[in-house]
Amino acid sequence: MREKILSLLERNSRMTAEEIAVLLGSSSDVIENEIRKMEQENIICGYNTLIDWDRAGSDTVTALIEVRVTPQRGQGFDNIAERIYNYPEVQSVYLISGAYDLLVILEGKTLKEVSGFVSSKLSTLDTVLSTATHFILKKYKDDGIIFERKKKDTRMSITP
Amino acid sequence: MKEMSGRSLLSRKADSLKPSGIRKFFDIVAEMDDVVSLGVGEPDFDTPWAVRDEGIYTLERGKTFYTSNAGLKELREEICRFLNKRLDVTYDPLHECLVTVGGSEAIDLAFRALLNPGDEVLIPEPCYVSYTPCTILADGVPVPIPLQEKNEFRLTAEELEEHITEKTRILVLPFPNNPTGAVMRRNDLEAVAKVCIEHDIFVLSDEIYSELTYTGEDHVSIVQIPGMQERTILINGFSKAFAMTGWRLGYCCGSREVLSVMTKIHQFAIMCAPTNSQYAAAVALRDCYSEVVKMREAYDQRRRFLLHSFRQMNLPCFEPFGAFYVFPCIKEFGMSSEQFATRLLEEQRVAVVPGDAFGESGEGYIRISYAYSLDALKEAVGRLEKFVTRLRG
16 A cells, blocks of 8 residues: 555655545545654655756756765764765755765756855765766756657547 | 449449448547547557567568468467467367458458358447448348447346347357447357357357456456357457557467468468567567556556546546546437537537447447546546536536
8 A cells, every 4th residue: 555655656746635635445544544644753854846947947957976085983974975965956866876876966046056066065074985977967857757858649539 | 423334333232331420520620629539449558568569679680571371380379379368268270260451361261251141249338340341241141239328238148049040140249348348258259158058159259459458357358168169259459458459460279170260361461460460460469468457457447537537527438447438428418429529529528439439339429548648538538517507407
């Protein structure tokens, strides 16, 4: 049940408990209760809106930054990750296997702002060994949604 | 049409076939703007990308030649493996499986392979529109068995027995059913199988909607009932389960004796099913069942939404557990299905299919398809409710 509620909300966070109850053949009390519990358990961490900022005319830039760090005794990567994710301009931080350690996704107003953050805040952290910054040029698909496509029904309107 | 030297130009048999009741409606809808259609018989989902990608890839590699008449060996092997996994039945991919141009071709072939002039074919109605004309074209005699809502449009052994004569040769079993959404459970099939064995009747089981059932249990096929596999042609395909209608690919399985004759006709009429589609379909069976599961879940949610909406507007509708149709009853309004559908279209711009397009016993019902997004369904249900409220006014 939880998984089904979550996959509906993941697609459309505005769906009401009542609507979900109809689709899953349950009652809205049960659904409301489950949602509340999942919020408390931090399974549901928020209700975001997926926005194509390009189309909205916003000029923000997004960068993916590969960061190599020295893990700290007893702390591993958690400490350094926290020092990075506490900056509000940081959107996401992932611990990654492979050639580098942390993947940081950063949003800024201009290229200058992003590069400023990298040079003055990120690379100056003690444990950071190196960084590589990649700017995103175009988003084709985000969170499972393809941005450019609006599906049109091209089927014949009546078929047996 | 002008007559040539006193004879009719056309085959009397073909010329006298009744045109599909759906066609007329389609023509009206085509002329209108702003119509919300609930009239389609095909999935709204795109074919899974892995399947489309394989289609593109085989074109790039130039795999554009005929395949063997019966279809690619690797595809037939996948089909038999799939049936074995889903139904626990065994078919020999070399001699007991034929790849066809949609399930429709398999229906046509089966009648042509099995019927002699005057043989009777039992056709439970309401049902898909092609069994009757294909029977007639194969010189058989269609005998409708009107199914009833009080039985949830399932075929009972009694109904079957009432229609059997000495000439009865084939029973068509179209479940999960288009247009009613009815499914046959195992005990229903056992009762029907008993009658078939007793009266030596052959079964054409059209299971094109087999993967779309919402009972919580897997679809049951009549070939799973002891003694039935050898007297059944099992028809299925890729259109509904894998959202592949335009690829035109289906298949049938049955005894070597029958299949060899069907393959012979197929060889002369069709040569082979589209090569490109065959490669793509093998990928569908091999890699894409998880997509089927996702689509089934989405259909189930829409089905619940529609039934809930009908309950709220007091529109009587039995709960269907298969395909992607609901079949609400509109008898309270004192109109024929066609009148109802026509007025609904004219007044609220909602297209549905009148139930009698699927046989006389569909009169008094309309077929509503839920192969649409929830948003589209919400819009359509809103309009339907307005219409119904006004009629009751």
